[in-house]
Amino acid sequence: MSKGTITCRIPVRLGDRSYPIVIGQRTLLGLPEALDFVAPSSRIAVVTSPSLYRLYGEALVEALKEAGFQAWWAQTPDGEEHKTLESAARLYDQFVEHRMERRSLVIALGGGVIGDLAGFVAATYMRGVPFLQVPTTLIAQVDSSVGGKVAVDHPRGKNLIGAFYQPRLVWIDVATLLSLPEREYRAGIAEVLRYGVIASPELFQLLEERMEVVLRRDLNVLAQIVAKSCAIKARIVEEDETESGVRATLNYGHTFAHAIEAATGYQRFRHGEAVAIGMVCAAAMALQRGLVSQEFAERQRRILEAAGLPTACPEEVEPHALLEAMRLDKKVSAGKIRFIVPREVGRVEIRDDFTDSEVIAAIRATYR
């Protein structure tokens, strides 16, 4: 069976917690060969959902067994509503049942929910066992699988219970994106565009020029944009592992996005869609203050629309309800809400001096 083609290898340098991101095309079943370098033990839990098990998990578990590992499927439901302490508890139970030890390996196979949940369980089972991220959605490949943020949700806030716990390896096969539903795929593009705005005019321009090819999911272009995104994320995480400074810029669009998701009960928008709206809000707020040009705001809106992403806050959501939700965000410090605002393509800044009325005006500015 083919082991695919590795496109590139991006190091994440964090001292004794360093690891590589390996990006390739159709490389999923090449993973067992790479494991000699990361796994000291033979027991491996592949944490994934029933549907992903059928798509990729079963073949991966078989390939691991053929390579001599004692691999098994740790079953977990997918979907944000299952990213809970209860799901974590059920994984702990399975780990005990299968006698997972301190040196046993956890592989998170799936999107952001599974990566965050499995990562949290790996971080806390026996005070931490090694784990790998094998992300299968665009949003997970370019964002959540890299950087060691793991968590489960609390009824009152997303990712409220978690840890900083780095994986030993991030293994990305962009071919897994071919099975993504269209809407989920497009939502991931919002996160890629965000990297363009915060750090890379080149990536932003690439997406402007080649959006059609991107939407067709050409594997070469996919490998390229995933690699560029991961490289940006890796540099930022290296500089600020626990988000005390520059890492916060990754939250561009996210302060609004989290509030929009919370205010709409996490049902109406996919995370990436909320991020797209959040980016438009942030740009509107910066524009009001004269921090960014009208041209930037329009350019950003055009490319988001080209990706088929929403760009307007739903009018039936009370702006004051969004403000209230923002105050519950983890990033709030001494009651002040921190925003990331754009200055130009490739440059953003962190500010906490916006008034409530500026925030509300920005939300309203996105209505049509």
Added chain:
Amino acid sequence: MSKGTITCRIPVRLGDRSYPIVIGQRTLLGLPEALDFVAPSSRIAVVTSPSLYRLYGEALVEALKEAGFQAWWAQTPDGEEHKTLESAARLYDQFVEHRMERRSLVIALGGGVIGDLAGFVAATYMRGVPFLQVPTTLIAQVDSSVGGKVAVDHPRGKNLIGAFYQPRLVWIDVATLLSLPEREYRAGIAEVLRYGVIASPELFQLLEERMEVVLRRDLNVLAQIVAKSCAIKARIVEEDETESGVRATLNYGHTFAHAIEAATGYQRFRHGEAVAIGMVCAAAMALQRGLVSQEFAERQRRILEAAGLPTACPEEVEPHALLEAMRLDKKVSAGKIRFIVPREVGRVEIRDDFTDSEVIAAIRATYR
């Protein structure tokens, strides 16, 4: 009100996770003054049980408020049976309710159960908020509050869900030991004796010579033995924060102890009592192999008995059941059980080459 007398300050040097252990007599209410150096925020959760709140918590919360902090009582039940993910979940709820932020401070006021639980919640709430240990039992003062091991239990194993997460400060007031029930206090002495065996002939001898004064809970002697114990623990933790090597020696007596506790449903023995029996088992096993002298084994048994601690495994517990329980321990690697065995007072070694029949013979050797 008197702020008591600080006896000594022991640094735990762990790079950017360094912190001091401050030991004193009647210093509990002096804590607010020390906080300027550790707490960047004004909101403080004092996690403690109803009974400890009445004894010490209420006065501490009041003192914190007087010093200008927004302190509040995060209520949690005490007792090993409550060291669960469910108790953690109830603390997360309270933290959200009280709008605890990333820079808010958690103070764990209590014994090992509260320290481990509050520490785990601090480690995972918003991916980690600063916390302090204010241990009020002997076992917590000399052991569990130092070193950053935090955890909750799983039905199938103690401390199975946890993290390595260092406190910002350990604040020890040995006067809090005056309110400990006799049996709990004596159980703590087992842990102190353990330090003697693994690292300090002086401490061992001090206890042999002054056991009566120790049992009388003379505050000066208490401050002395707590300080010596903490200093040993600090050095070991500095050398091996995440227990990949020498830190394992702290588990002297504990492999047997955990199994004895599990096999007796955590009801019959206090942890320190099980450790006392475990130390006798470990010495018996070492003696069988000729690794330690008969004289050592007898000397250890005498001092444990002088402290009123049990030294015999209960005969009705099947030795094979203990072996089975040991195999479930976190320290098991590739099925091998790791034991810490004594060589002489002040020196132990880590071995994983004991046969099942040696283990069983050692258990039986403790019967009378």
